[in-house]
Amino acid sequence: MNKIVEKEYFSEKIVKIVVEAPLIAKSRKPGNFIILRVGEKGERIPLTIAGANVEKGTIDLVVQKMGVSSTKLCDLEVGDYITDLVGPLGKPTVIHKLGTILCCGGGVGNAPLLPIVEAYKKAGNKVITILAARNKDLIILEDEMRKHSDELIIMTDDGSYGKKGLITQGMEEVIKRETVNECVTIGPAIMMKFCSLLTKKYEIPTVASLNSIMVDGTGMCGACRVTVGGKTKFTCVDGPEFDAHQIDFDEMMSRLGGYKQEEHDMFEKFQK
Amino acid sequence: MERSEEYIKNERKQDWRVALQKKTKAKDRMSIERAIMAETPPEVRITSQRIEVNTGLTKEQALVEASRCMDCVNPTCMEGCPVSINIPKFIKNIERGEFLEAASVLKESSALPAVCGRVCPQELQCEKRCFYVEKLHQPAIAIGYLERFVADYERESGNISTPKMLAANGIKVAVIGSGPSGLSFAGDMAKLGYDVTVFEALHEIGGVLKYGIPEFRLPNAVVDVEIESLRRMGVKFITNYIVGQTASLDDLKADGYKAFYVGSGAGLPRFMNIPGENSNGILSSNEYLTRVNLMGADSEDSDTPVLRGKHVVVVGGGNTAMDSVRTAKRLGAEHATIVYRRSEEEMPARAEEVHHAKQEGIEFLTLTNPIEYMADENGRVSQMKVQKMELGEPDASGRRRPIPIEGSEYILDCEVVVVAVGVSPNPLIPNSVEGLDVSKWGTIEVVKDKMQSSIPEMFAGGDIVRGGATVILAMGDGKKAAKNMNIYLTEKYLVN
Numbered sequence: 004m005n006k007i008v009e010k011e012y013f014s015e016k017i018v019k020i021v022v023e024a025p026l027i028a029k030s031r032k033p034g035n036f037i038i039l040r041v042g043e044k045g046e047r048i049p050l051t052i053a054g055a056n057v058e059k060g061t062i063d064l065v066v067q068k069m070g071v072s073s074t075k076l077c078d079l080e081v082g083d084y085i086t087d088l089v090g091p092l093g094k095p096t097v098i099h100k101l102g103t104i105l106c107c108g109g110g111v112g113n114a115p116l117l118p119i120v121e122a123y124k125k126a127g128n129k130v131i132t133i134l135a136a137r138n139k140d141l142i143i144l145e146d147e148m149r150k151h152s153d154e155l156i157i158m159t160d161d162g163s164y165g166k167k168g169l170i171t172q173g174m175e176e177v178i179k180r181e182t183v184n185e186c187v188t189i190g191p192a193i194m195m196k197f198c199s200l201l202t203k204k205y206e207i208p209t210v211a212s213l214n215s216i217m218v219d220g221t222g223m224c225g226a227c228r229v230t231v232g233g234k235t236k237f238t239c240v241d242g243p244e245f246d247a248h249q250i251d252f253d254e255m256m257s258r259l260g261g262y263k264q265e266e267h268d269m270f271e272k273f274q275k
Numbered sequence: 276m277e278r279s280e281e282y283i284k285n286e287r288k289q290d291w292r293v294a295l296q297k298k299t300k301a302k303d304r305m306s307i308e309r310a311i312m313a314e315t316p317p318e319v320r321i322t323s324q325r326i327e328v329n330t331g332l333t334k335e336q337a338l339v340e341a342s343r344c345m346d347c348v349n350p351t352c353m354e355g356c357p358v359s360i361n362i363p364k365f366i367k368n369i370e371r372g373e374f375l376e377a378a379s380v381l382k383e384s385s386a387l388p389a390v391c392g393r394v395c396p397q398e399l400q401c402e403k404r405c406f407y408v409e410k411l412h413q414p415a416i417a418i419g420y421l422e423r424f425v426a427d428y429e430r431e432s433g434n435i436s437t438p439k440m441l442a443a444n445g446i447k448v449a450v451i452g453s454g455p456s457g458l459s460f461a462g463d464m465a466k467l468g469y470d471v472t473v474f475e476a477l478h479e480i481g482g483v484l485k486y487g488i489p490e491f492r493l494p495n496a497v498v499d500v501e502i503e504s505l506r507r508m509g510v511k512f513i514t515n516y517i518v519g520q521t522a523s524l525d526d527l528k529a530d531g532y533k534a535f536y537v538g539s540g541a542g543l544p545r546f547m548n549i550p551g552e553n554s555n556g557i558l559s560s561n562e563y564l565t566r567v568n569l570m571g572a573d574s575e576d577s578d579t580p581v582l583r584g585k586h587v588v589v590v591g592g593g594n595t596a597m598d599s600v601r602t603a604k605r606l607g608a609e610h611a612t613i614v615y616r617r618s619e620e621e622m623p624a625r626a627e628e629v630h631h632a633k634q635e636g637i638e639f640l641t642l643t644n645p646i647e648y649m650a651d652e653n654g655r656v657s658q659m660k661v662q663k664m665e666l667g668e669p670d671a672s673g674r675r676r677p678i679p680i681e682g683s684e685y686i687l688d689c690e691v692v693v694v695a696v697g698v699s700p701n702p703l704i705p706n707s708v709e710g711l712d713v714s715k716w717g718t719i720e721v722v723k724d725k726m727q728s729s730i731p732e733m734f735a736g737g738d739i740v741r742g743g744a745t746v747i748l749a750m751g752d753g754k755k756a757a758k759n760m761n762i763y764l765t766e767k768y769l770v771n
Contacts, residue, residue, distance in 0.1 A: 087478040225543070235552075260653070
């Protein structure tokens, strides 16, 4: 049982919770994720760790209300307990001093991106961060990102904040302007796919962090399998980060919808 | 505990045993027919995942069956048991009506009698070595049925005994993984006086007994009672904890743990790497069974979804394949089909499971192998291409090698495919412990019979060493490891 000690609404549907998990706060590294479960009938869902406080023994999680399980989690209040929480899982991000790093976040992908931005900056890189969303309200963690980035670019689909346009437009401007040594992209699968296509054109090594469907998160179920470089990999133990240019994003997007009908039916029932 | 031949002989000469031996003539014992296990009718049991198939022997049946046992001078059955249960002693206790005493005999050797009584392949172990089989070529004493009877009797009586324990020695040992191997190890170490903590990655204790074996073969409630017995013996359990990730081995050493037993199991499911295999609707038996058994996806109130379909095909011929296909039937599949590349004779599944599956209307396509999957416009599997096979010369496993028949391909409809073609060892511990010798298959290398790894204070057993075996072999490893870790720790810390 892990107690929720803070809760903050980033938007109507995006919530940040700070959870007591002292061992994980100490052992987690950028890129790691956890699996949690709300209630005795709850589903096991993976969430990437957005930050941690070792002294307080807490970790930060950012959740978007999507279906039954994420809604149940978002509806918990400060003082409530998460039934089960295990981690840290997955391989951590490989951080080196490389030069200039382009960090591209979309939607709630900004949350797992934050510790990576921090770590790259700390390792002595120049970090240019681009955050993208449909509109201003959906841009999250802007201040924290600004704090750890040399430059922060905001892109919105509707132009309500920052520059109007897709994330790839912002990226291409930077790439044309200066040498980028590596790119990291975390966000909706479709966004990562197009980020990856762009950087492939410019031959910039790129890492994407995947949010596949998982049950156990320890390599046991294989629900999270993804084709990377023509080989089947498990996101939970081989990832969650992979060479973006090798990922079969179309298959990955299809697999994210593997339980769409079942999830839809459950959500309808839940709302009644 | 280890027992000498002499000890077993002396026990056999106890007055009550001698009296029983004299009470009934051998000829009369041999004229009794082996008990038949009652079963829930197939049409009833396929309506729910949670109705047990075998319903257990009655008291009368158990008394009669126990009287078949000859109480042999040289009980070969015991040699067939991986955990060396004193089989004649527990059976003769049944014959004299001392069921609770029989239960405590089981507990001298096994931490999980109610589990073993249900899922052990006795026909290949103790019962295969029974006097009736070896000398008379008749059906063996139903040792497995009797074991289950005694364990169930004790549980239902409410008088659950705790085995004899040595005084606490204050030495902390950690168990990594709470499956059958870890539980067996934990029980033996607790009896020897160690301070035992079991670390489990999932949110439930029991490993494959909970996430793998379905309720209709092994109810979780039965497993929980055995775990409760271990708790009463002082074993501590910590769930949601991955050793090597949540905290390192060094952190645990700093916490005072002197030795470790790794029973982390065979984690990674194998796939066949054929075209279309990553389509939606194709999943591993681990995923399928975990969703249903651990997460309760068969019931309305669970938040975890499970895929259902009219045509569910399960690829494989082992016990896990049988568990999966029978689960599919219970989830409402009109056609639940096994596709297996060899013939029924080579199936690794227990004959009993195959028999039960057939009773339940499971369809079998043997000598058939999938070679490609076809998906619909949504990426969901809709058909599979299979190829017929014939059997050639025996291969490394000693079974006849399946050879594809050219031009025999045809198409099967399927909305759900469960791949049950084996598992590979869980990589978490081998990856996170430096200096640990690991084979090219990813299994932990141990000194045979000692179960000690290349790190002296780390022992290992079960599927993480074997790569994929049975509950009872995993338990046997746990026992061996406990015995040898005790020797190691005694020399290191207890002998001055």
